[in-house]
Amino acid sequence: MSVKKLKDQVCVVGIGWTPFGELFLQSYEDLVAEAAHAAMRDAGVSQRQIDAAWLGTAFPDAGVYKGRAGMDLAEPLGLFDIPVTRVSNYCATAAETVRGAVNSLLAGESNVALALGVEKLRDRSPQDSIVKMMVEMGHPFYQKGFTAAGTFAMYASRHFEKYGVTREDLARISVKNHAHACLNPKAHYRREITLEQALGSPMVADPLTLMDSCPTTDGAAAVILVRTEDAKNFSGIPVYLKGLGLSVSTGWDLPFFDESYDLLSFEAAKVAARKAYQEADIDEPAQQIDLAEVHDCFSIVELLTYEDLGFCKPGNAKDLVGSGATRRDGHIPVNVSGGLLSCGHPVGATGIRMVCEVCEHLRGSAGDRQIPEARIGLTHNIGGPGAVAAVTVLGKEKS
Amino acid sequence: MSVKKLKDQVCVVGIGWTPFGELFLQSYEDLVAEAAHAAMRDAGVSQRQIDAAWLGTAFPDAGVYKGRAGMDLAEPLGLFDIPVTRVSNYCATAAETVRGAVNSLLAGESNVALALGVEKLRDRSPQDSIVKMMVEMGHPFYQKGFTAAGTFAMYASRHFEKYGVTREDLARISVKNHAHACLNPKAHYRREITLEQALGSPMVADPLTLMDSCPTTDGAAAVILVRTEDAKNFSGIPVYLKGLGLSVSTGWDLPFFDESYDLLSFEAAKVAARKAYQEADIDEPAQQIDLAEVHDCFSIVELLTYEDLGFCKPGNAKDLVGSGATRRDGHIPVNVSGGLLSCGHPVGATGIRMVCEVCEHLRGSAGDRQIPEARIGLTHNIGGPGAVAAVTVLGKEKS
Numbered sequence: 001m002s003v004k005k006l007k008d009q010v011c012v013v014g015i016g017w018t019p020f021g022e023l024f025l026q027s028y029e030d031l032v033a034e035a036a037h038a039a040m041r042d043a044g045v046s047q048r049q050i051d052a053a054w055l056g057t058a059f060p061d062a063g064v065y066k067g068r069a070g071m072d073l074a075e076p077l078g079l080f081d082i083p084v085t086r087v088s089n090y091c092a093t094a095a096e097t098v099r100g101a102v103n104s105l106l107a108g109e110s111n112v113a114l115a116l117g118v119e120k121l122r123d124r125s126p127q128d129s130i131v132k133m134m135v136e137m138g139h140p141f142y143q144k145g146f147t148a149a150g151t152f153a154m155y156a157s158r159h160f161e162k163y164g165v166t167r168e169d170l171a172r173i174s175v176k177n178h179a180h181a182c183l184n185p186k187a188h189y190r191r192e193i194t195l196e197q198a199l200g201s202p203m204v205a206d207p208l209t210l211m212d213s214c215p216t217t218d219g220a221a222a223v224i225l226v227r228t229e230d231a232k233n234f235s236g237i238p239v240y241l242k243g244l245g246l247s248v249s250t251g252w253d254l255p256f257f258d259e260s261y262d263l264l265s266f267e268a269a270k271v272a273a274r275k276a277y278q279e280a281d282i283d284e285p286a287q288q289i290d291l292a293e294v295h296d297c298f299s300i301v302e303l304l305t306y307e308d309l310g311f312c313k314p315g316n317a318k319d320l321v322g323s324g325a326t327r328r329d330g331h332i333p334v335n336v337s338g339g340l341l342s343c344g345h346p347v348g349a350t351g352i353r354m355v356c357e358v359c360e361h362l363r364g365s366a367g368d369r370q371i372p373e374a375r376i377g378l379t380h381n382i383g384g385p386g387a388v389a390a391v392t393v394l395g396k397e398k399s
Numbered sequence: 400m401s402v403k404k405l406k407d408q409v410c411v412v413g414i415g416w417t418p419f420g421e422l423f424l425q426s427y428e429d430l431v432a433e434a435a436h437a438a439m440r441d442a443g444v445s446q447r448q449i450d451a452a453w454l455g456t457a458f459p460d461a462g463v464y465k466g467r468a469g470m471d472l473a474e475p476l477g478l479f480d481i482p483v484t485r486v487s488n489y490c491a492t493a494a495e496t497v498r499g500a501v502n503s504l505l506a507g508e509s510n511v512a513l514a515l516g517v518e519k520l521r522d523r524s525p526q527d528s529i530v531k532m533m534v535e536m537g538h539p540f541y542q543k544g545f546t547a548a549g550t551f552a553m554y555a556s557r558h559f560e561k562y563g564v565t566r567e568d569l570a571r572i573s574v575k576n577h578a579h580a581c582l583n584p585k586a587h588y589r590r591e592i593t594l595e596q597a598l599g600s601p602m603v604a605d606p607l608t609l610m611d612s613c614p615t616t617d618g619a620a621a622v623i624l625v626r627t628e629d630a631k632n633f634s635g636i637p638v639y640l641k642g643l644g645l646s647v648s649t650g651w652d653l654p655f656f657d658e659s660y661d662l663l664s665f666e667a668a669k670v671a672a673r674k675a676y677q678e679a680d681i682d683e684p685a686q687q688i689d690l691a692e693v694h695d696c697f698s699i700v701e702l703l704t705y706e707d708l709g710f711c712k713p714g715n716a717k718d719l720v721g722s723g724a725t726r727r728d729g730h731i732p733v734n735v736s737g738g739l740l741s742c743g744h745p746v747g748a749t750g751i752r753m754v755c756e757v758c759e760h761l762r763g764s765a766g767d768r769q770i771p772e773a774r775i776g777l778t779h780n781i782g783g784p785g786a787v788a789a790v791t792v793l794g795k796e797k798s
Contacts, residue, residue, distance in 0.1 A: 058467075061460060068457075069489045071786050074647040081670045083645040084787075085495055088485050090468045096484055100499065106506035246482040248473040271480045387470050388483075 005279045008398045010102050011231050011238040014043025014224030015356040019186040020344045022122045023218040028066040029076035031118050031220035035349075036077055039222035044235030045112055047077060050224075052110035053084045054097035056117035058347035058383075062130055063123035067348065073116055083110075091295060091383025092246060093117060094221070094351025095390030099246055101225045111230065117353075118220035119346035130216065149205035149213055149298065151385050156207050156300035158263040162315070167207050169318040170299040171198035174211045174341055176327055177296060181338025183328075183369035188217045188344035212299040217344020221352035223359075228398070239359040242376070243282070243393035245275030250387045268389035269308040269382050277310075280376075280393035285310040286332055289393075290374040291361055293354035295381045296339040305380060306334070309391070328369065336361070336369050347383075351390060354379035362396040404678045407797045409501050410630050410637040413442025413623030414755040418585040419743045421521045422617035427465040428475035430517050430619035434748075435476055438621035443634030444511055446476060449623075451509035452483045453496035455516035457746035457782075461529055462522035466747065472515055482509075490694060490782025491645060492516060493620070493750025494789030498645055500624045510629065516752075517619035518745035529615065548604035548612055548697065550784050555606050555699040557662040561714070566606050568717040569698040570597035573610045573740055575726050576695060580737025582727075582768035587616045587743035611698040616743020620751035622758075627797070638758045641775070642681070642792035644674030649786045667788035668707040668781050676709075679775075679792035684709040685731055688792075689773040690760055692753035694780045695738040704779060705733070708790070727768065735760070735768050746782075750789060753778035761795040 016038025018031050026034070040047065053074070057067025066072045070084030087096040094117035101113035121130060134142035159165040175195055181187035198211040224236070231238040249268035250261075273285075282288050292309070296302035306317040311332055320326060326334035337343055337357040340350060358377030360366040375396045382389045415437025417430050425433070439446065452473070456466025465471045469483030486495040493516035500512035520529060533541035558564040574594055580586035597610040623635070630637040648667035649660075672684075681687050691708070695701035705716040710731055719725060725733035736742055736756040739749060757776030759765040774795045781788045 069487060069783060069787060070647045071489070071783055074786075080648045081646055081666070083498070084488075084647040085498075085645075086487050088468060088487065089483075090470070099482070099484075100502070103499070103502040103506040103508055106508075107502040108505065109502055246484075247480055248469050248483040249479045267480070384468060384470055387473075388468060 006241055006243060008228055008240040008242060010105050010225055010241045011228045012223050012241065012355065012359055013226050013231055013234040013236040013238050014039040014045060015359045016042055017186065017221035017353050017356050018219050020217050020219035020346060021188045024122065028064045028072065028118060028120050031120065031218065032073055032076045032116060035118065035220035035222040036114060036116055039114070039224050042236045043224040045224055047079055049112045050079060050114045051082050051112055052101065052104050053079060053082065053114040053116065054100040055084065055086045056088065056093040056097040056348040057086065057119055058088050058090055058093040059119060059121065062121050062133060064120045067118065089383065089388050091297065091347055092351065092381045092388045092390040093348045095246060095381050095392065097352065098223065098355060098392065099244055102241060102244060105225060105227050111226065113225045114222060115225060115352060116220065116222040117349035117351065119348040120218045121216045121346060122218050147205065149208055152298040152300055153205035153208045155263050155304060159300065159304060160207065162264060163318065165303065165318045167199060168195065169321050170212050170303065171195050172321050173296065173299040173302050174198045177335045177339040177341040180328055180336050180369065181342030184338050184343065187338040187342045188215055189342045208298055208300065214297050214340035214345045217346050219344065219346035219349045219353065221349045221356055223352055223355055237363045239362045240395045240398055241392065242395045243276035243280030245272035246390040247271035248388045264314065265304055265308050266382050266386035266389060268387055269305065269380065269391070272389040272391040273309050276391040276393050282393060286312065288376055289332060289378050290376050291333045291336055291358065291371045292378040292380065293337060293357050294334055296335055296341050297345055299341065301382060302334065302339065309380060328371070333371055336371060351379060351381045355392065355394065358394050362394060405640055405642060407627055407639040407641060409504050409624055409640045410627045411622050411640065411754065411758055412625050412630055412633040412635040412637050413438040413444060414758045415441055416585065416620035416752050416755050417618050419616050419618035419745060420587045423521065427463045427471065427517060427519050430519065430617065431472055431475045431515065434517065434619035434621040435513060435515055438513070438623050441635045442623040444623055446478055448511045449478060449513045450481050450511055451500065451503050452478060452481065452513040452515065453499040454483065454485045455487070455492040455496040455747040456485065456518055457487050457489055457492040458518060458520065461520050461532060463519045466517065488782065488787050490696065490746055491750065491780045491787045491789040492747045494645060494780050494791065496751065497622065497754060497791065498643060501640060501643060504624060504626050510625065512624045513621060514624060514751060515619065515621040516748035516750065518747040519617045520615045520745060521617050546604065548607055551697040551699050552604035552607045554662050554703060558699065558703060559606065561663060562717065564702065564717045566598060567594065568720050569611050569702065570594050571720050572695065572698040572701050573597045576734045576738040576740040579727055579735050579768065580741030583737045583742065586737040586741045587614055588741045607697055607699065613696050613739035613744045616745050618743065618745035618748045618752065620748040620755055622751055622754055636762045638761045639794045639797055640791065641794045642675035642679030644671035645789040646670035647787045663713065664703055664707050665781050665785035665788060667786055668704060668779065668790070671788040671790040672708050675790040675792050680798070681792060685711065687775055688731060688777050689775050690732045690735055690757065690770045691777040691779065692736060692756050693733055695734055695740050696744055698740065700781060701733065701738065708779060727770070732770055735770060750778060750780045754791065754793065757793050761793060
């Protein structure tokens with residue numbers, strides 16, 4: 001029993017995403033419609049052509065209570081009489097919509113698939129925070145006090161201890177991504193910060209400061225996917241899906257209660273990357289990948305992801321940061337969009353926003369922030385306590 | 400651009416489900432493990448062979464707050480380093496797990512797929528009902544007073560008015576399904592009721608009584624699916640997937656605010672059935688289908704589903720009930736398991752429990768409730784206000 005490779009069989013022909021930010025004046029439905037119609041316009045697709053769709057929303061209960069089922073995508077678009085599926089998998093939720101669409105297209109179940117992620121996280125009072133919600137929902141880790149910041153702070157501390165990573169190394173990632181975001185009109189925050197500002201920002205969970213943490217953000221993103229043989233029928237410049245890996249690892253307990261667990265990397269990300277790289281024939285990621293959008297929910301996560309994705313050897317990520325290699329003008333630019341640290345992180349949308357960003361660069365349409373001659377791009381998400389991860393590899397040309 | 404038919408390419412080789420009921424002594428994880436291990440034992444599959452899995456849970460917030468992501472399936476089984484996806488689509492949630500697995504197998508993404516649905520709805524105080532939860536969550540219809548019972552009561556009233564359906568017709572469905580359940584050791588309720596008891600039970604939403612309504616229930620169900628070419632490697636008797644349709648229709652508003660909407664049938668179910676029948680070469684459902692498990696969350700839904708699925712012409716469902724044709728000894732037995740009315744309805748599990756039931760009959764292993772010589776079986780789910788539906792057609796033999 002062997003498993004087939006993707007081999008450029010599916011491509012993205014339409015991309016669309018809303019500005020990310022505090023979108024109090026737009027409803028969940030507004031965001032769905034804006035992202036979907038942008039992607040459809042780009043692809044030259046009418047609603048009637050879409051024959052399957054996926055909705056990614058991770059936290060329907062975070063504010064507007066929408067996104068529990070496919071209907072919350074179907075209804076704002078009038079997208080009826082087709083399968084519309086809601087998926088959720090923490091921060092890999094958006095990647096799951098793409099994966100669902102890819103499998104459907106390859107299975108021959110559909111011909112034109114819409115993958116859309118949306119999250120509205122800001123429609124809450126400050127007193128009624130998402131952390132409070134997670135605790136009240138009975139979240140097994142939040143109830144024990146392990147918030148997202150608290151959890152990833154443990155990884156940071158361990159990197160400090162083991163590899164000599166410093167707060168400055170982390171701050172440099174935040175400074176880099178904030179600088180990148182100035183060129184992205186859709187980022188939540190579009191202002192440069194200095195190393196001193198990053199280091200001096202309020203402590204959230206020692207050693208992670210506010211500037212090491214992504215904001216709470218609303219937004220939506222969408223892609224239209226088709227089989228490559230059909231791409232000529234659509235107006236959007238095709239970008240080919242070369243590899244897709246998604247993996248669940250570890251569980252809630254292992255990182256905290258098993259002393260052998262090293263808190264240095266995410267097994268899920270390494271497994272997902274291995275699968276995606278194998279499909280995409282990537283042997284030397286740092287050489288072959290022209291840009292990457294990675295899951296910098298906290299700066300430490302971007303740092304350790306360099307190692308998980310094989311951009312450098314374990315322990316060398318801080319040197320990669322220091323060298324400037326992951327800046328927009330470096331040899332492997334990471335989070336040219338501004339990343340989650342500046343774009344924000346509407347959970348269900350983030351992974352698709354990354355795919356859109358990579359597609360813009362591969363198409364050569366990324367404007368001021370264009371990475372010249374980008375041919376291969378990567379997206380990466382990690383969710384839960386490092387328990388679920390997704391990696392996609394996208395290419396400008398068919399191989 | 401054409402869409403491929405399923406053509407027996409995928410089959411079920413393992414089935415397993417827990418007893419359904421008030422399972423206060425079993426955790427979410429216990430239910431996952433019991434159903435999954437039963438299906439794996441049946442298939443002769445070890446955990447290490449499973450290379451993709453889907454978790455169906457519709458209401459993580461209904462009690463134990465589990466089931467928000469694939470990890471809640473992966474962790475209790477130690478099922479790591481593979482993709483594990485959570486889907487939710489109201490009452491079609493379980494069907495979505497099967498569909499996800501089928502697409503993955505056909506796409507060549509996986510070789511041995513686990514589809515598991517689970518819901519724990521009883522871990523709430525009576526004062527903190529699920530209806531109250533839905534209102535508090537901001538559910539657009541529950542907030543307006545349209546509970547599930549209230550919504551389907553409107554369909555019942557309309558059938559009374561248009562087709563002369565009576566409370567007795569509805570009660571007969573409840574009596575039939577309760578009688579069936581006496582032969583199903585895993586049903587939540589296993590006692591016969593009389594027509595008088597059904598008619599005399601407390602009114603829930605006029606004209607629907609308590610006995611017209613399914614109970615609130617805990618449970619889990621699982622199937623192992625493989626490509627048919629690989630079936631010989633597994634110990635479970637294969638049952639072939641002949642058709643699968645899933646459709647989202649209507650939206651929340653149309654049934655209530657568009658006067659042209661007739662409240663007589665569910666467009667989503669008709670579309671899903673058309674797709675599944677087309678794939679399975681079913682032209683005359685009442686003749687070709689040997690048994691059906693349909694979504695009798697309320698008796699009226701089973702009644703109108705006879706028409707949606709083409710078991711009889713519009714308006715004739717009450718005669719089909721009266722004739723006894725849908726009893727276990729009739730020519731098209733419906734809900735031989737006892738249906739949702741007696742098995743209960745742990746939402747994420749129900750559609751898979753139905754697939755398990757149909758497989759038992761097609762394998763000839765349904766014990767006391769075996770339908771003799773069953774060759775073709777159907778499952779049907781409808782969710783939301785008739786907005787999402789799934790239909791599968793399963794067969795004993797390859798065609």
